[in-house]
Structures are given as C-alpha cells and as structure tokens.
Amino acid sequence: MIEARDLCKHFHDKKRGLIRAVDHVSFTCQPGRIYGLLGANGAGKTTTLRMLATILEPTSGDAIVAGHDVIEHPERVRAAVGFLSTATALYPRLTAQEMVEYFGRLCGLDESTLKLRVDDLFARLEMDSYRDRRCDKLSTGMKQKVSIARTLVHDPPVMIFDEPTLGLDVMAARSIVSFIRECRDRGKTVIFSTHVMSEVEKLCDSIGIIHDGKLLAEGSLADLRARYAETDLEEIFVRIVAPLAPAEASS
Amino acid sequence: MSARNALCIYRKELTEWLRDRRTLISTVVVPLLLFPLLTAGFAGVAGSLLEKAKTGAIRVMVLGGADSPAVLDELRQLKDFEIVPAAENWKEQISSKNLRAAVALPDNFQTSLATGESAEVKIYFHQGDLKSSLDANRIEKSLKEYRDRIVRDRIAARHLPDSLLRPFAVKQENVAPAEKVSGAALGGLIGYMVLLLCMTGGMYPAIDLTAGEKERGTMETLLTSPVSRLHIVLGKFFLVLTASLTTAALSVASMGVSFLLVGRNAAALHTAQSADAQALQLHVSLASAAAIFLLVLPTAVFFSAAMLAIALVARTTKEAQSYLMPMTFLVIIPAVAALLPGIELTPRLAVIPVLSTSLLIKEIISGTYHWNYIALIFASTCLYASAAMFLAVKMFQRESVLFRS
Known part of the structure; x- marks a missing residue:
C-alpha cells in the first residue's frame, strides 16, 4: 500500500524564486489496484513519484510505502518498490542478464534465489534469445523488457511507473500497458503517472488529477464522471484544471 | 550487506x-x-644523429695560410679533416649551413711558429647549429693537439721535463x-x-x-x-x-x-x-x-x-x-x-x-x-x-x- 500524507516539495530557482513543485498532496493506493496520477507536463507527477521512490526527499509531509516510512527508512522503501520510467535507462556495456542480475544483487537477493528469478523472468518475458547481448545492441522493445525485468527481479509489492510509455511506439507501449495490468492482477500496489487520457481510462482503478503541484480531484473514473456530469475524461480534466490554467487548458 | x-x-x-x-x-x-x-625512438634518433655528427669527416675551409704551407700540410694530416678551397662567401656558406666551420690562419703563421711568437687562430662557426658547434669543437680539439705537439717538441729540444707544462693534473670524480x-x-x-x-x-x-x-x-x-x-x-x-x-x-x-x-x-x-x-x-x-x-x-x-x-x-x-x-x-x-x-x-x-x-x-x-x-x-x-x-x-x-x- 502507498499512503501519501501532505507531501510537499519545494525547489529554489535563481530566476523564479521558490517553486512549489508538490504542494500538500495526499492520497492512498491499495494493493491489487492501479492509481493513475494524471497531469500535464510540469504538474508535479514525476516529483511526487520520485518522493515515493525516495529518490527525492520531501520538504515536508510524509509517505508510507509497503509499511515503511519514506523519511525514516528510505532504503527499505526502495527494496519494496519497482520504479520504471523512460528516464531509467540501462547500462550500455552490460548484457541483458548482467543488468537484471546487478539490480537483483543490489536488492540483496542471494545467488540461488537470483538465478531462479532471472530464469523465470527471462522465460516469462521471452527474453532468452538476447540475454547475453549487450544493452546498447538491443532494440527499444527489448530494452523496455529488460527494464521491466530489472524492476521485477526482487518481486516488489509496490510498482511505480512514471510516464512509462513516453516516446515508445504503439507495440512497445502496449506491452507496457499489459505489464502494468499484470502487476495489478498479481496483487501489487501500482501507481502510474501519465498525461495520456486513454491509458488512464484503460488501466486505472483510481485517478488523481494533479496540477501546479496540487491534487485537485480524486476518485474512480465512474466517480469523476458522475461528479462532473461528463463522460469524456479529457473534458473532465480540462474542467478541473481550467480555472487555474486557462491558457494551458485551452491549448 | x-x-x-x-x-x-x-x-x-x-x-x-x-x-x-x-x-x-x-x-x-x-x-x-x-x-x-x-624513449627508444628519441634515444635512437638522437644517438644516431650525434654519432654521425661526431664521427663523420669535417669539411673545413681554411682562410689564409698561403704563406704557411707547412702548417697547411699539418692541417691536412689531422684526423677526419677535409679541407675545402677558400671562398669569399664563406660567412654566407656557414650561415646557410652549407659549410659547418672555417679556420682563419693569421699572416706569417708559419714564421711566427718558427720564431716562437704568439699568434691567434680563429674558428668561425654557426652558433645554435648543433652540427656546426660540434665540428667547431672537434676542430679546436685537433688544433690544441697540434699546439701541444709543438710545445712538447720545443720542450724536448731544450731538454726540459714534461711536468714543466703540467705541474699538476685536475680531475673531477663522482662519489655519490x-x-x-x-x-x-x-x-x-x-x-x-x-x-x-x-x-x-x-x-x-x-x-x-x-x-x-x-x-x-x-x-x-x-x-x-x-x-x-x-x-x-x-x-x-x-x-x-x-x-x-x-x-x-x-x-x-x-x-x-x-x-x-x-x-x-x-x-x-x-x-x-x-x-x-x-x-x-x-x-x-x-x-x-x-x-x-x-x-x-x-x-x-x-x-x-x-x-x-x-x-x-x-x-x-x-x-x-x-x-x-x-x-x-x-x-x-x-x-x-x-x-x-x-x-x-x-x-x-x-x-x-x-x-x-x-x-x-x-x-x-x-x-x-x-x-x-x-x-x-x-x-x-x-x-x-x-x-x-x-x-x-x-x-x-x-x-x-x-x-x-
């Protein structure tokens, strides 16, 4: 489970002064469900997810991930999380297998468990044909699968996806979407950020709409449709964020 | 862990x-x-160049000396000396590195040697040119050997000991x-x-x-x-x-x-x-x-x-x-x-x-x-x-x- 409580993250910029990238954000994600964080670019999605993955430290507020406090025990949190984004690249001079094994070892797996996990993942994701190929020689789709195997090698109960389909072609994006669904079916807590409405409609059990660092609306797709008397998610999104950013919404 | x-x-x-x-x-x-x-390349090239410069024949132009045929004969017999005919543009030849050095004998040099008068022999060379400097040094060394031989002959003619010239020797030795x-x-x-x-x-x-x-x-x-x-x-x-x-x-x-x-x-x-x-x-x-x-x-x-x-x-x-x-x-x-x-x-x-x-x-x-x-x-x-x-x-x-x- 993920429980974000009043999370805030402030940055100081020489030109713009104090930036409230995340401003008192609270939400809960349940195991076996997918929580979609929907927002435009710069809304605060990545910063929120990075705080949950303990890559960034909150300025204030707190979060509990898989029973561990992100501030008190960041290493325990990371051991319980699989984090995937388009920014998390692969080491070019390692082979696909070495890449997955490396992260398995960093997650504290012993050698026998690691071997079993790696063999199972490579078989499930149909990666055996290129397990000894260097990552810089892999296609985008192959790289995506290696990244998935890397996030799953320690079998984490919580999965965090930060715009995982950004820049991918249709086929690669579809495999990511089906992988996210599979994670939910296996009972994992899944949080997923995107600005693609169709992905949210297809995948998410709960949706949080974030804009300018603030969580403006939250609920299931059905809840949001009923609350705003509108079936089109894009329209709902625009109505929620428009009063705050008319120029952005109209564009 | x-x-x-x-x-x-x-x-x-x-x-x-x-x-x-x-x-x-x-x-x-x-x-x-x-x-x-x-190191091998540098040492090899530098070594062979130095070796060549030190051992090859010295082409030297003798200026003057028409009144000193015996001295000229002596110079011709010096080791590795190759005397080239005097030319008016000897300075240019040295500057343009066509000639490495020239030796100027004073007038009546042979007579001066016979009478025991002091005379000055000049060596002209191209300062800054390694080959010219090396040849000038070799010429100077040979001329000094020739001078020492004359001195030894004079001492021998007067039945004096060699130590008259060299009361003591000086030698540097490393102890480190x-x-x-x-x-x-x-x-x-x-x-x-x-x-x-x-x-x-x-x-x-x-x-x-x-x-x-x-x-x-x-x-x-x-x-x-x-x-x-x-x-x-x-x-x-x-x-x-x-x-x-x-x-x-x-x-x-x-x-x-x-x-x-x-x-x-x-x-x-x-x-x-x-x-x-x-x-x-x-x-x-x-x-x-x-x-x-x-x-x-x-x-x-x-x-x-x-x-x-x-x-x-x-x-x-x-x-x-x-x-x-x-x-x-x-x-x-x-x-x-x-x-x-x-x-x-x-x-x-x-x-x-x-x-x-x-x-x-x-x-x-x-x-x-x-x-x-x-x-x-x-x-x-x-x-x-x-x-x-x-x-x-x-x-x-x-x-x-x-x-x-």
Whole structure:
C-alpha cells in the first residue's frame, strides 16, 4: 500500500524564486489496484513519484510505502518498490542478464534465489534469445523488457511507473500497458503517472488529477464522471484544471 | 550487506570499464607503448644523429695560410679533416649551413711558429647549429693537439721535463652512489609523471561514472536501488582509484623498463661515457618503490574523490571535461615546480599537496629518507584526501547536484 500524507516539495530557482513543485498532496493506493496520477507536463507527477521512490526527499509531509516510512527508512522503501520510467535507462556495456542480475544483487537477493528469478523472468518475458547481448545492441522493445525485468527481479509489492510509455511506439507501449495490468492482477500496489487520457481510462482503478503541484480531484473514473456530469475524461480534466490554467487548458 | 553493496557496484563498474575500448587504450595500451616508443625512438634518433655528427669527416675551409704551407700540410694530416678551397662567401656558406666551420690562419703563421711568437687562430662557426658547434669543437680539439705537439717538441729540444707544462693534473670524480646520481637526474621526472598520470588515469572514469551516467539516464536507475548513496560513492570511487593507480603503475613500470634498456644500450655503446649512461639508469630499490606507492596512495585518493565530486556537478560529459581541465593545471604546475633545480623540501612546502609529494618522491628515488617529512606529507595528504572524500559523499547526497537541470 502507498499512503501519501501532505507531501510537499519545494525547489529554489535563481530566476523564479521558490517553486512549489508538490504542494500538500495526499492520497492512498491499495494493493491489487492501479492509481493513475494524471497531469500535464510540469504538474508535479514525476516529483511526487520520485518522493515515493525516495529518490527525492520531501520538504515536508510524509509517505508510507509497503509499511515503511519514506523519511525514516528510505532504503527499505526502495527494496519494496519497482520504479520504471523512460528516464531509467540501462547500462550500455552490460548484457541483458548482467543488468537484471546487478539490480537483483543490489536488492540483496542471494545467488540461488537470483538465478531462479532471472530464469523465470527471462522465460516469462521471452527474453532468452538476447540475454547475453549487450544493452546498447538491443532494440527499444527489448530494452523496455529488460527494464521491466530489472524492476521485477526482487518481486516488489509496490510498482511505480512514471510516464512509462513516453516516446515508445504503439507495440512497445502496449506491452507496457499489459505489464502494468499484470502487476495489478498479481496483487501489487501500482501507481502510474501519465498525461495520456486513454491509458488512464484503460488501466486505472483510481485517478488523481494533479496540477501546479496540487491534487485537485480524486476518485474512480465512474466517480469523476458522475461528479462532473461528463463522460469524456479529457473534458473532465480540462474542467478541473481550467480555472487555474486557462491558457494551458485551452491549448 | 553494506560492504557487499559497495563491492557489487565496484565489480559492475569494473566490468563496464574493462569493456570500454577507449578506457583500455588510454589506461593500458598508451602507457605501455608510449614510453618505450618515446624513449627508444628519441634515444635512437638522437644517438644516431650525434654519432654521425661526431664521427663523420669535417669539411673545413681554411682562410689564409698561403704563406704557411707547412702548417697547411699539418692541417691536412689531422684526423677526419677535409679541407675545402677558400671562398669569399664563406660567412654566407656557414650561415646557410652549407659549410659547418672555417679556420682563419693569421699572416706569417708559419714564421711566427718558427720564431716562437704568439699568434691567434680563429674558428668561425654557426652558433645554435648543433652540427656546426660540434665540428667547431672537434676542430679546436685537433688544433690544441697540434699546439701541444709543438710545445712538447720545443720542450724536448731544450731538454726540459714534461711536468714543466703540467705541474699538476685536475680531475673531477663522482662519489655519490649510482641511485643518487640517477635520482637527481630522473627522480623529479618520475614524481611528475606518477602524479600527472594518477590524475589523468582517473579522469575519464570519474566523468563517465558521474556526468556520463546522468547523460545516459542510468543514474536515476541506480538511485532507485536500495543501496545507500554512501555505498554508491564508495563503489564508484574505488573504480576511479583503480584506474588512477593502474595507469600510474603501468606508466612508471613502462618508463622504468624503457630507461633501463636505453641506459644499458648507451653503456654498451659508449663505455667511455658510462657515467652519463649510468645517470639514465634507474636504481629504485623495492623499499623505495613501496614507499612511493604508500605516498602516492593518499594523493590518488585525493584526486579520485575530488574528480568524482567535481564531475558530478556537471550535467554532461563535455561540461565535466571543462570543469576538470583547470584541475590538470593545478596538478601540473606544482609537479613541474618540483622539477626545478634548487627547490628542496621545507616544512612550508611539505603541506602543499602535489608539490610536497613530488619533491618527496625525488628524494626517495635518490635514496634519501626524511622521516619527519614523510610523516608530515603522508598525514597532510591523508587529510586532503579525507576532505575530498567527504565532499564527494556530500555531493552525492545533494538532490540539486544529482538532478541538476
């Protein structure tokens, strides 16, 4: 489970002064469900997810991930999380297998468990044909699968996806979407950020709409449709964020 | 668990490092080949040029001497002399390097020699031209031998002893052991090379493991793992240190072997100049090598940690290179200063990083162990290394540095 409580993250910029990238954000994600964080670019999605993955430290507020406090025990949190984004690249001079094994070892797996996990993942994701190929020689789709195997090698109960389909072609994006669904079916807590409405409609059990660092609306797709008397998610999104950013919404 | 994580990161970095062709070329191939090729090539070319210049026939133009045929005959008989006809444009010929030297005999030189009057023979040459200078020296030597022979004949004619000319002889003799001679000649250079290569060897990995990872997007991947930032720094730091020490060790070994071979060849070729040849041979004992390694270790730690901390600030490898370039000068300047004659260790210089180590290496290679300075320099360098390490760890804990955009 993920429980974000009043999370805030402030940055100081020489030109713009104090930036409230995340401003008192609270939400809960349940195991076996997918929580979609929907927002435009710069809304605060990545910063929120990075705080949950303990890559960034909150300025204030707190979060509990898989029973561990992100501030008190960041290493325990990371051991319980699989984090995937388009920014998390692969080491070019390692082979696909070495890449997955490396992260398995960093997650504290012993050698026998690691071997079993790696063999199972490579078989499930149909990666055996290129397990000894260097990552810089892999296609985008192959790289995506290696990244998935890397996030799953320690079998984490919580999965965090930060715009995982950004820049991918249709086929690669579809495999990511089906992988996210599979994670939910296996009972994992899944949080997923995107600005693609169709992905949210297809995948998410709960949706949080974030804009300018603030969580403006939250609920299931059905809840949001009923609350705003509108079936089109894009329209709902625009109505929620428009009063705050008319120029952005109209564009 | 913690040491295991740092080791795991180190092993992975080592694997990637060894698979990088650029690394292998800059760390292993270049140091191993550069010095043998440089020294053998340089020594070979310089040696053969000198040999040629010293042994070939001397084409010399004699100016004047029409009234001194006996002297001209004597000059023609001198070893390696090839007398060319006098020409009016002899100065031009020397300046344009068509002629190496000319000898001007004074008027009535033969008569002056017969009557015992003093006369002056001039040798004209091209100053700054090595071949011309060498030939002028050889001409002077031959003429002096000719003069000495005349003096000896005059003394013999008067039935006087040879010692009248030379009441006593003067000779310089070296009493310093061979390692001190070679240490003075090459010690500074070794210190300079070791320190410079320690830095340049670690520079590329330091950039690749920090700014390079940011650029490729693997830094965020690594930060998602449950390893603490401290262990990430340690793993990366040990790889930079390995690269730094490997480059320095391979370079010094290669340089040592090159000097040894060149020195032996020189000694074999010129037994008469064995003292010069000896100066080219390194006499570094195992104890000296171990002492140098112990001294270089904290310096390498200092360089590795400082380079990691600086390169981490950069967003791209290009930016990191521009940050680290001034550091090269900060190392070269004090390392070169230690090469200057007359600069000796003092308590004040002993706390200046790089310069102190470079000076101490020079002393150690010469076989001099100033234990108080060794302790002071080791302690101060350890202090700088700790500060650099502390800075590197702090940098890795700063979000503004890791996620600088």
